[in-house]
Amino acid sequence: MQSYVPHLVTAQTGPLQQLEATLLRQVPDIEAWFRSQWQKHKPPFYSSVDLRNAGFKLAPVDTNLFPGGFNNLNPAFEPLCVQALQTAIQRICPSARGILLIPENHTRNKFYLENVASLVNLIQKAGYRVHVGSLNPEIREPTELVLEISGRKLWLEPVERADDQIFVGDFSPCSILLNNDLSGGIPAILQNLDQDIIPPLDLGWHKRQKSGHFGFYREVAKEFGGLLDLDPWFFDPLFRNCGEINFMKHEGWECLEANVELLLEDIRDKYKQYGITEEPFVIIKSDAGTYGMGVMTAKSVDDVRNMNRKSRTHMSSAKEGREVTGAIIQEGVYTFEKLGDDQATAEPVVYMIDQYVVGGFYRLNSKRGNQENLNAPGMRFEPLAFEEDCITPDPSCGPDERPNRFYAYGVVARLAALAAAREIAASEELAKAAAA
Amino acid sequence: MQSYVPHLVTAQTGPLQQLEATLLRQVPDIEAWFRSQWQKHKPPFYSSVDLRNAGFKLAPVDTNLFPGGFNNLNPAFEPLCVQALQTAIQRICPSARGILLIPENHTRNKFYLENVASLVNLIQKAGYRVHVGSLNPEIREPTELVLEISGRKLWLEPVERADDQIFVGDFSPCSILLNNDLSGGIPAILQNLDQDIIPPLDLGWHKRQKSGHFGFYREVAKEFGGLLDLDPWFFDPLFRNCGEINFMKHEGWECLEANVELLLEDIRDKYKQYGITEEPFVIIKSDAGTYGMGVMTAKSVDDVRNMNRKSRTHMSSAKEGREVTGAIIQEGVYTFEKLGDDQATAEPVVYMIDQYVVGGFYRLNSKRGNQENLNAPGMRFEPLAFEEDCITPDPSCGPDERPNRFYAYGVVARLAALAAAREIAASEELAKAAAA
Known part of the structure; x- marks a missing residue:
């Protein structure tokens, strides 16, 4: 067995599934x-991918270009x-000596601040x-947080x-690294700078759409399926999207109901084709934005039809109060991984920098089932550890016999990063065309 | 504190020295x-550097371009x-899918074979x-070694x-990786191939000379000293060389004695300049070749004058019986590191792949003193471990306070790798000119 990605211990211990x-x-x-793809497509500076492993299917359900959990590695x-x-920064700005890191504004989220401190530590090292x-207006002077x-x-x-440069104190960086997903739009102070900004501003959630990303992912999955002679469905979640939905005002509901129905039908066909006896379900979420808000599970169109006022309020309360205007309806992928004494439902999150898988952790939630979004109250994280190397003469753990389950996670996560790479390139092309 | 190289635990525990x-x-x-240098000079594919840390001075004493201790990491x-x-192979042959690794011929050295197995494992991963x-003539058919x-x-x-290609079985690689230092010359089967060979054949010990390498190192050290406004002597071992020495026949002895005398004088001056009270010494070794054979310590020209027949035999018994024809006389650098229950004399060995420091270990020898070559009977290895991260709220181990002694080792080792990069480029230029 050969592996490109770090050998990590995963929660799954059963026999390897077919995929x-x-x-x-x-x-x-x-x-x-992958090597040939990375020659054609510049990898995202950094990314994290939420995966769901149903055994019969292993797929990304979210790709984050402003990953916020480096402290969980x-x-x-x-x-x-x-x-x-080092590779990633050299690729962007070979002469850079300094980086200005712009984080999210929530200076009271103690978990997020740990992520920022971890990123600072990594960049220094x-x-x-x-x-x-x-960018937080409350930070008016240099402030030390413990x-x-x-x-x-x-x-x-x-x-x-x-002029066209931002700085802090007497530090004027050549490169600016965003760890702020711009859910609230591009702040004026970041507009029209002549400094490098990574990732590009247009990749912020004010503009980026999950359906756009998963459209690119569909292409990537199709090509990868061709390479392996596999139905891409085994690693590609089906999806449909609705452009204009206002949950509070109940607008765009026909589109939502129709798409839920059609998508469930498609999943049912696939389950039938492969003899899968689980019940199909879909996930409805905001097409923009993040943070686990505005996510719901539906097993039938009735679940949508009967959505009450409270659920609709929840669906529309995306990050920074942004009104939900588009929705993606995504094939629900069961997660059959469980971890911890409480056997909490678990989904792997894989972290990448440039083209490299650099680690991962499990998102756990003992209050949620295997069809539900785990990014919700009750969530906790479990860092993945490197697998112990076999260094004793035990034939059962020779390099050729020991399968590394995490390899598959690294492959699927990289497919998502590759989709993001194409998405970024397309967004840059669009921006160039608009400026011309 | 910021560090580019892995945080490793070193044997030294005293206060940080000035350098x-x-x-x-x-x-x-x-x-x-370093980044600007690596843009100008392609790093060696892999290298290992033996360092000596005298506290007042930290210097490389040997740079190996066919490192043989990956099993010791x-x-x-x-x-x-x-x-x-991944970075290194992509740099050499972006389209490569397979690598042919050519090791040394000694199939009975159980330690070396572990190194080969470790390299195979890494390349697969x-x-x-x-x-x-x-290339061993005893291996006439595919052979499994346990x-x-x-x-x-x-x-x-x-x-x-x-024709102009080598292969094994039905495997024709685009790239050939040498882990054979060609002490015995370039075998006919490797001559005039149209495949990529890494490192270039001319870097084998049949042709490479330590004095050549340390000439390039001297330049690098001077530039680096200029950057830091430091006397390069703090990390550059002085040396002189003699072109024609035959220890058995006692030929070229005048050159040897004169250079030992001159070099000891130079070291004495430096010790005086910096108030160092240790006794100067020099190391005499073959200018080509490796394996810790043919190395002697001299504190005075009398040590050379009085060299007896037995010592001369030892000096001339370089690897694969090659007659010693050139010698390098190198400033001796004390090693003040000790490790283990027996407080064995220790010197760090740093491993690099491409421009990256990837680990290191200590070479220990409890039978040898701090002025002696440790690559001799009694030698053992102690893998370096990553430093435990400070993750508890202890102000004394905050990221800014905890010095990482290994950083300095990584810097000096990379200076040696940079010298090797320039040495490789020069050797390629020479080969091109010769072919033109």
Whole structure:
């Protein structure tokens, strides 16, 4: 067995499912394919992908281009992250010496602040000066925060602008790294800068749409399915989208009901084709935005029809109060992984920097079932550990016999990163055309 | 504190010496300088550097371009090695799917075979097919070895040639990776191939000279000293060389004695300049070749004058019986590191792949003193471990306070790798000119 991605211990312990076994048999072809793809498509600077593993199907359900959980990675992954960051930063700005990191504004989310401190640490270890520039209007002067969880210190400085450059104090960076997903739109201070901004501003959730991403993913999955002679459905969640939905005002409901019905029908066909006896379900979520708000599970069109006022309020309360205007209806993928004493429902989250898988963790939620969104109250994280190496002479753990389940997760996550790479390139093309 | 290289635990526990402290204060400048250098000079595919840390001086004493101790790296470094290998192989042959690894011929050295198995494992995990092609005339057909130490299996195949290509079985690689230092010259089967060979054949010990390498190192050290406003002597071992020495026949002795005298004088001056009260010494070794043979310590020209027949035999018994024809006289660098219950003398060995530091270990020898070559009977290895991360709220271990001694080792080792990069480029230029 050969593996491109770090060997990590996963929650699944049963025999390898067919898809995983197929991927493990074809590692060199898969890796050569990825290499050729990364030559054609510049990988996203960083990304995280939420996966669901139903055994018969392993698919991404969300691809985040502003990943916010670096603090949840096992500290043992740090050197991997550092090495990948060096490659990623050199690719963007070979002469860069310093990076300005712009985080989200929520300075009271103790978990998110840990993520920022972890990113700062990684970028420093990659050999760069790094300052954290805050857009939060409450940060009017350089402010030291002592983080509640780790006790680490985080130094926030207000971002200032002169002409087409932003800076903090006497630090003028050549590159700006966003860890702010711009759900509320592009702040004026970031508009029309002549500095490099990573990821590009147009990838913020004010503009990006999940349906756009999964459209690119569909293409990638089709090509990858062709390579392996596999139905791409085994790693591609079906989806449909509705452009104009207002949950509170009950507008656009016909589109939603029709698409739920059609999508359930498509899933039923696939389940029948492959002899799967589980009950099909769909996930309805905002086409833009993140944070696990506005997500619902439906097993029938009646679930949508009977959505009450409370559910509709929930669906429309996306991050920073943005009104939901588009929805994606995505094939629900069961997660059959369970972890911990409480056997909490678990889904893997895979982290990538540049083209490299740099680690992962499990999102757990003991209050949620295997058909539900786990990014909800009750959520916790479990860092994945490196698998212990077999160093004793035990034939049962020789390099050729020991399957690494995490390999498959790394492959599917990279397919999603590749879709994001194409999405980013297309968005840049659009921006160029608009400017011309 | 910021660090580019993996945080590893070193044997030294005393306060940071001045050089280390200086390096730690200037990390972003040092890293930016390395990045600009790697843009100008293609890093060696892989390398290992033997360092000696005298406290007042930290210097490389040997740079190996065919490193043979990957089995001595801590298994925790594996993901780092895999990621760096991906970068390195992509740099050499972007379309490669398979690698033919050509190891040394000594199929009875159980330690070396573990190194080969470790390399095979790493290349596989980087996503490549790999075969081990043996040049050993005893390997006439595909042969499975079961390794004595780890119980791992190693499959050796005889290298065959058709026209300008070599292959094993039905495997024709686009790239050939040498882990054979060609001490005995370039075998006919490897001459004039149209496949990529890494490292270039001319870097074998049949042709490479330590004095050549340390000439390039001197330049690199001077530039780096200029960057930091430091006397390069703090990380550059002085040396002189003699072109024609035959220890058995006692030929070229005047050159040797004169250079030992001159070099000791130079070291004495430096010790005086910096108030160092240790006794200067020099190391005399073959200018070509490796394997710790033919190395002697001299504190005065009398040590050379009085060299007896036995010592001269030892000096001339380089690897594969090659007659020693050139010698390098190198400033001796004390090693003040000690490790283990027996407080064995220790020197760090740093491993690099491409531009990345991927790990290291200590070479220990309790039978040898701090002025002696440790690569001798009694030698053992101690893998370096990653430093435990500070994850509890202890102000004394915050990211800014905890110095990482290993950082300095990674810097000096990379200076040596950079010298090797320039050495490789120069050797390629020479080869091109010769072919024109």
